[in-house]
Amino acid sequence: RASAPVAEPVAPVAPPSLDEVFAEPAAALPSLSAEAGAFAVAAGASDGMAGGVAGGVAGGRGAGATEVSSTGAAEASPAGPSPEAVRRARRAYVQRLGDLLRAAARYPLAARRERRTGRVELALRVSADGVLTSVRVVGASGHPVLDDAALETARSLGALPAPPSLVPWDAQAEVRTSLVYELN
Numbered sequence: 001r002a003s004a005p006v007a008e009p010v011a012p013v014a015p016p017s018l019d020e021v022f023a024e025p026a027a028a029l030p031s032l033s034a035e036a037g038a039f040a041v042a043a044g045a046s047d048g049m050a051g052g053v054a055g056g057v058a059g060g061r062g063a064g065a066t067e068v069s070s071t072g073a074a075e076a077s078p079a080g081p082s083p084e085a086v087r088r089a090r091r092a093y094v095q096r097l098g099d100l101l102r103a104a105a106r107y108p109l110a111a112r113r114e115r116r117t118g119r120v121e122l123a124l125r126v127s128a129d130g131v132l133t134s135v136r137v138v139g140a141s142g143h144p145v146l147d148d149a150a151l152e153t154a155r156s157l158g159a160l161p162a163p164p165s166l167v168p169w170d171a172q173a174e175v176r177t178s179l180v181y182e183l184n
Contacts, residue, residue: 080166081166085166086166086167086168089164089166089167090167092164093161093163093164093167093175094175094177096161097124097126097160097161097175098177100157100160100161101122101153101154101157101177104156104157105150105153105179105181106149107149107181107183108145108146108148110145111146111149111181112183115183116143116146116181117141117146117182117183118142118143118146118180118181119139119141119179119180119181120137120149120150120178120179120181121138121139121177121178122135122136122137122138122150122151122154122176122177123135123136123137123138123174123175123176124154124174124175124176124177125172125174125175126160126171126175128162128163128169129162130159130160130161130162130163131159131160132155132157135155137150138174138176139178141181146181150179153179
């Protein structure tokens with residue numbers, strides 16, 4: 001008797017963590033596992049057993065990254081982050097950019113002397129590799145000296161962290177953040 005071909009298990013590939021992307025801890029994201037409800041695939045487990053358990057049934061449900069077809073051939077299953085994980089990663093990235101901007105901001109001496117305060121909203125365009133391609137004021141403070149200082153701060157940042165790989169990135173999309181200039 002000829003035995004049916006055995007599908008080789010395919011190890012799941014997880015996207016890099018935000019810690020890896022930002023080189024420092026970021027807000028926790030849910031794990032991309034069947035237990036977290038992010039995805040589930042048919043049959044196949046890391047040990048290659050059908051159904052994900054020893055003695056399982058072909059075509060059963062498991063927590064693997066391989067789907068075994070009725071012919072016994074292995075097919076890659078689409079698995080990826082949940083929409084919520086993508087939203088969280090994007091929010092964490094935008095927050096990180098805002099934090100970097102605020103950390104680098106300097107209150108212009110002329111504005112401080114004249115007791116000028118205000119909020120400047122900026123739109124940043126960042127390439128997939130973290131290069132700031134453009135910045136513009138989308139919400140002026142009412143004081144050109146503060147608006148100009150905010151633009152200069154953004155341009156002076158140099159290299160920015162690249163967007164998380166699990167976030168579909170459009171380099172033409174704008175990331176909005178703001179700087180608030182206030183005196184104590």
